[in-house]
Amino acid sequence: MLALLLVITSVVTIRRMGTDILPEIDITSVVVVFSYNGMSPDDMEKRVVSGFERFMTTTVNDIERIESQSLFGMGVIRVFFQPGAKIEAALAQISVIAQSSIRSMPPGMTPPIIMRYSASNVPVLQAALGSDTLSEQQIFDLGNVVIRTGLVTVQGAQIPNPTGGKQRLVMIDLDPVRLRSYGLSANDVVEAIGIQNLNLPGGTAKLGEREYPIRLNSSPASLAEFGELPIRTVDGGLIQLRDVAEVRDGFSPQTSLANVDGRRGVIQTIRKVGNASTLDIVERVRAGFDRILATAPPELKVDLLGDQSVFVRAAVHGVVVEGLIAGGLIGLLILFALGSWRSTVIVLVSIPLSVLTSIIVLDACGQTLNLMTLGGLALVVGILVDDATVEIENFHRNLGLARAAGEPTNVLAPIILRGAAQIALPSLVSTLCICIVFIPVLFIAEPVRSLFVPMSLAVVAAIVTSYLLSRTLVPTLVQYLLQAEAQHHRQRGPIAAIHGFGEAGFLRLQGGFSAALDWLLHRRWLPTVGYLLFIASAILLAGSLGRDLFPAVDSGQFRLHVRLPPGTRIETTELRAEQVARFIRTQIPASEIERIITIIGMPSSPINLAQGDPTMVSAADSEVQVNLTPGHHAPTADYISRLRPLLAEAFPDVLFFLKPADIPSQVLSFGVPAPLAIQVTGPTGNQAANLVLARRIREELSKVPGAVDVRLQQVLGVPEFRVDVDRVTAADQGLSQRDVANSVLTSLASSSQTSPGFWLDPVRGIQYSVAAQQPQYRVASLDAVRDLPVSRGENQARLADLASIRRGTTSANITHMNAASTYDVLAGADGTDLGSVASAAREIVARVTTDLPRGTTVTIRGLADSMDKSFTGLAWGVLFAILLIYLVLVINFQSWIDPLIILAALPAALGGIVWILHATGTTVSVPALMGAILGLGVATANSILVVSFANDQVRAGASPATAALRAAVTRLRPVLMTASAMIVGMLPMALALSEGGEQNAPLGRTVIGALIAATVSTLLIVPIIYSLLGGRKRHQIHEASP
The missing domain is CATH 1.20.1640.10 (Multidrug efflux transporter AcrB transmembrane domain)
Structure with a gap:
């Protein structure tokens, strides 16, 4: 009877147990993401991230370590906790300190995205959205509004924002020539829009025996009405928005692109949460797509890729x-x-x-x-x-x-x-x-x-x-x-x-x-x-x-990171990434390639940045993901070994390195972008010496047999223009540093950060952002930058009249470990074991660190350390x-x-x-x-x-x-x-x-x-x-x- 009871109980148990590739990894971190459109990595580090790191050290309990990365327009802070720490209490503490710390940050800073993140949160499915007739804005909108909403009820699934596509918004393209002719600046237009486009109710009025709600036309009913918004009266004439700008159903400047087999599209990633079953998640997501597509426009095409449930x-x-x-x-x-x-x-x-x-x-x-x-x-x-x-x-x-x-x-x-x-x-x-x-x-x-x-x-x-x-x-x-x-x-x-x-x-x-x-x-x-x-x-x-x-597992796919010279614009990066994809097709038989996906640029969403890998740091970065035909391909490792020298020869100006593609590798490398990471950490005053040391380690490590993908995690030498405002000259013309900064920010990075506005589409019932800025094609030369208008009231000037512009360099990403600056030398192993490369790395570190600057430490991290x-x-x-x-x-x-x-x-x-x-x-x-x-x-x-x-x-x-x-x-x-x-x-x-x-x-x-x-x-x-x-x-x- 006992044996029979065991059989019956086990059958019931197996039917309800989850099935996955690996057990849940009990390492949970809290990710905090600040975003400020247009802010440089240097300012993000000094004005946002560093201060918040110091705030946390005095308020949040049970911290094991704090890692951060400052990027262009975003700052990502990962907080790891001691074993046994109560993550719910930590989330509450971080949320409270985040709200109070905003007051010490630049004006317009919004509360950060704060989310719990685990090593087990890995992608299990990707949906490629495309259409022959729908625009990229419409495809992105369907993915962001319809598909994400439809899949949010799938138990155990985490649905981030779509990657690629064009994020729809009401775009107000400013004409700098017309603005100067009317004596206006971008700030004047933004202020007028903020006054005329409101989201305020009208209240109610009790008339007789009834009570009537009062509804105002506070916001334009259509995009055409936006053009009629008054800006200012000049010489007795009313200047309307259409006189100085074009209002259109547009999209924000793209910082992230996605191509599927060479065609533009939108990628919707589905990630698993904790110990949820991969098989159950994928099965429910597929059923969810069947339900969603039954009501979606028939022109929308959905192709499910990267199905980890198959493996x-x-x-x-x-x-x-x-x-x-x-x-x-x-x-x-x-x-x-x-x-x-x-x-x-x-x-x-x-x-x-x-x-x-x-x-x-x-x-x-x-x-x-x-x-x-x-x-x-x-x-x-x-x-x-x-x-x-x-x-x-x-x-x-x-x-x-x-x-x-x-x-x-x-x-x-x-x-x-x-x-x-x-x-x-x-x-x-x-x-x-x-x-x-x-x-x-x-x-x-x-x-x-x-x-x-x-x-x-x-x-x-x-x-x-x-x-x-x-x-x-x-x-x-x-x-x-x-x-x-x-x-x-x-x-x-x-x-x-x-x-x-x-x-x-x-x-x-x-x-x-x-x-x-x-x-x-x-x-x-x-x-x-x-x-x-x-x-x-x-x-x-x-x-x-x-x-x-851990032994290498052939999951039938590999992810190749493609990094162009610092400062490369996203359009050029897309072209080169597609060239790499076409080159890969010449080296792998067509029958063995199921799909090639290219992701270009850093994630545009703070949520995606928090959940993604830390290697996509600028518009010069892209990823080529090659999915091989299941069960009908040669060993993936053989293709990787063959492609390394061929790619380096065919694209000498491009840096290539492999990223983990299978679930075990992604889980085990949680938080570290390479199997071997040598981290040089020290105070700010030691940065120059630490950089020299990191470069020396990189040079020595690249000579080690079997060491591949040797690189610095930090991308240096990104070209920039530095605008030095003459405050005295500006004051003589009735302008201040604030006027200059606001005008430049609005013209080049839109008004969405400092003066956010919204418009409700009365047909779809969806609210979209309203952003004013000069179209990027109008700012295509340094002279166009110099001609940016700056004004306040009747006072007007060109940027060139108030400031000098000079060239400089900056970093695409600035990293910290426990609030100290870091430089990381990353590497992998091919044709040899990781232990041999790690042993050689330790010998190199011992040899080059005999006389370290005071406060500088060198540690080995990654899979080698584990x-x-x-x-x-x-x-x-x-x-x-x-x-x-x-x-x-x-x-x-x-x-x-x-x-x-x-x-x-x-x-x-x-x-x-x-x-x-x-x-x-x-x-x-x-x-x-x-x-x-x-x-x-x-x-x-x-x-x-x-x-x-x-x-x-x-x-x-x-x-x-x-x-x-x-x-x-x-x-x-x-x-x-x-x-x-x-x-x-x-x-x-x-x-x-x-x-x-x-x-x-x-x-x-x-x-x-x-x-x-x-x-x-x-x-x-x-x-x-x-x-x-x-x-x-x-x-x-x-x-x-x-």
């Missing part, structure tokens, strides 16, 4: 198939090893029950079905066989002994209880040891810990369940299913024939093994030397293994786990010597791991180390069985050498069966045959390597060591005897 579904399906294949192979192995289909059924029944129970536990802990948890369950299939197999094998052994002793076998209960009692405690200790080895997961640094804690939870829950089932359900099934076999010793049929053939072979193997081990026990030096040589070779070989935080912290944490965790295992064994065996004998198999297991990683060309990664940890636990479990049996023989009066020989020979079958079952179960995972299988392949390979070496060590080295040290145990036993 997630294929990856999850692959893991499940791997688990089923492993279960099938293990079933066949057990069937032919035991020669009984009934025994095989008993063994195999415990596997799904243990897995289903683990799923119930995962759901209770708030976890999802993902590659990590499913990978853990696929991994544990081989281990789950161990408990039931040992139980069944021990029953058959006791049944044979009972027959040999002439005991009745018609009643199985005494035999079952005797066999269960013999292995209950050793199996419990083995189970505890396997569970203990997962303690190192708690020592891993975030974000990697959030990935492997669910996997460890899945494994531990399944192993504990398997132990309980082997003590309860398995003996019960033996009682009911094996009664007939116990009465009829001889089996018939093909399975029995194969079993008989295998049994004869095993008996020959057992006899040969017994003779060989007996021979070695008399020549202990020989296996000891071989064992030490194997360990020494592994130690020497370990230094040549590469190191990566890798080092994770590896260090795992190393300490493994040592702690081994200590706990030793103490548990000491308590169980009541001996300090026996645990050391058991643990003697662990160095061999480590050696096997090193050799298999070297043989398969696999780097050391966190998944590989997780497999190593599990391999150590299984190696310990097998050794426990051998030493426990040897101790029983010593108690019976045998010598240590004889006891060791009998234990190894007797336990040869269960040790080989469990090891073989696990190795066979790991093969599908180790071969990485499924989509996304690269992620867990190192885990399977290390387990196989550990088991092969540990099995040999358990059967040869442990008995030899026992024969050497077991004499003390015999002495203790005889001393304790009465």
Whole structure:
């Protein structure tokens, strides 16, 4: 009944559990985005961002670090908090301080966008919006108003603003010539619009017995009426808006463009939130689009791209198939090893029950079905066989002994209880040891810990369940299913024939093994030397293994960043990005390209900037996203390696670098735009020296073999014009610095920031911004800038009459770490492992930082830093786990010597791991180390069985050498069966045959390597060591005897 209840509960649980590629990463930050149209990065840093950073340090609690980036017109501040901090309280504190800090910022500054952001918030789907007849304004409007609103109810989805397109607004194009002829400036027009275009109600009037609402025509009813708005009376004549400007249904100057296969369009990105299921989100979004498009204009075309659910579904399906294949192979192995289909059924029944129970536990802990948890369950299939197999094998052994002793076998209960009692405690200790080895997961640094804690939870829950089932359900099934076999010793049929053939072979193997081990026990030096040589070779070989935080996963797409020389305008950037896209098409077969998307310029929306990557910092930046045909393309890494030199040769003035495209890479690189980041941080006074140091590091790092995409994160040398106003001259003409600043800002960056206005479209019922500025095509020369009109009242002048204009340079982005200025050297690795590049980077940093300016620090961040912290944490965790295992064994065996004998198999297991990683060309990664940890636990479990049996023989009066020989020979079958079952179960995972299988392949390979070496060590080295040290145990036993 309990087993049936588990099945029913698990089915209900699986149906409602979320499915995703990775578990939720428990790293949450708060993002604050200030926007001020036209403000330079330098002013944004000094006048907005720096002040707000200082405000937060005195008001907001539990801050771990503050990162910021000041861009043209925007400032992004990311606040990371200490583990356990209450994000809701932090949001409230930041919101309060943001409101009060605005008073110290430039006039016209609006409250910032404040939002919570997690590493798990990644794009899962993109919708390309286009049309043959609709304008870009209309397409953007449909995306922003109709589609975003229609999808906002999708649970777990986050819908940012559309990318690309033209954001609709009422554009008032000022004519500078007409303005000068009437003695007006841009400010005069803006003030008049603000007076004439109001959003004020009229109230109500009670007339007689009724109350009437009073509605005024405070705002023009149509765009045509805007042209009739009065500006000023000049020489007795009324100047209207149409006399000095053109009013049109227009769009704001584009700072972001999106092209799909070379055609202009609008990209609507859908992101997942927290631990929401990617599959559920995409399914609901697709259904939402069907509903929305049924009411949208038929001219609108929507193409869904970048569907991550395809990869997630294929990856999850692959893991499940791997688990089923492993279960099938293990079933066949057990069937032919035991020669009984009934025994095989008993063994195999415990596997799904243990897995289903683990799923119930995962759901209770708030976890999802993902590659990590499913990978853990696929991994544990081989281990789950161990408990039931040992139980069944021990029953058959006791049944044979009972027959040999002439005991009745018609009643199985005494035999079952005797066999269960013999292995209950050793199996419990083995189970505890396997569970203990997962303690190192708690020592891993975030974000990697959030990935492997669910996997460890899945494994531990399944192993504990398997132990309980082997003590309860398995003996019960033996009682009911094996009664007939116990009465009829001889089996018939093909399975029995194969079993008989295998049994004869095993008996020959057992006899040969017994003779060989007996021979070695008399020549202990020989296996000891071989064992030490194997360990020494592994130690020497370990230094040549590469190191990566996580294996690369081929998601069938790559993202190429294209950066033109600083100051390049967005139109030129678009042309060059499309040239790059066409060049890529010449290098990849057309049948393998599904779609190429180009995103040009920095995000125009503060929300998109907060959620996007920090590399799109100016109009000179673009991204070419190549989506390959699912299931029909060569390895993505091969294309990337081939394109790097070709692109550099074809476009020598362009900087190219790759950005993470798959979900695991995006999650693990949260907050850092490259796998390796060397950050030079220091006070403002050290900026010049720090820049020299950063450039030197970049130069040295670019010479390291395998280091690619080496660059500075900060874009320097952006050309600018600096306008130096002569305040005395301006005052002589009745003008002030404010008049000049407002006139220039309105003419070049519109009035939307300092004098925001709005107009309600009476037909659509949507409110649009009203902005006045000079059209960009009218300000196409430096002379046009000099001729900008400046006026106040009757006083008027040209900008050139009041100021001098000179050339200068600035930065496109200015970054801070904890309010200190930073320069970041970024790099990746290609053709080598990340660990080698990181090691070279550390040597470079040590060499060039012998004499740092006071207050300057150099740190390594990114995946390289997470890798080092994770590896260090795992190393300490493994040592702690081994200590706990030793103490548990000491308590169980009541001996300090026996645990050391058991643990003697662990160095061999480590050696096997090193050799298999070297043989398969696999780097050391966190998944590989997780497999190593599990391999150590299984190696310990097998050794426990051998030493426990040897101790029983010593108690019976045998010598240590004889006891060791009998234990190894007797336990040869269960040790080989469990090891073989696990190795066979790991093969599908180790071969990485499924989509996304690269992620867990190192885990399977290390387990196989550990088991092969540990099995040999358990059967040869442990008995030899026992024969050497077991004499003390015999002495203790005889001393304790009465």
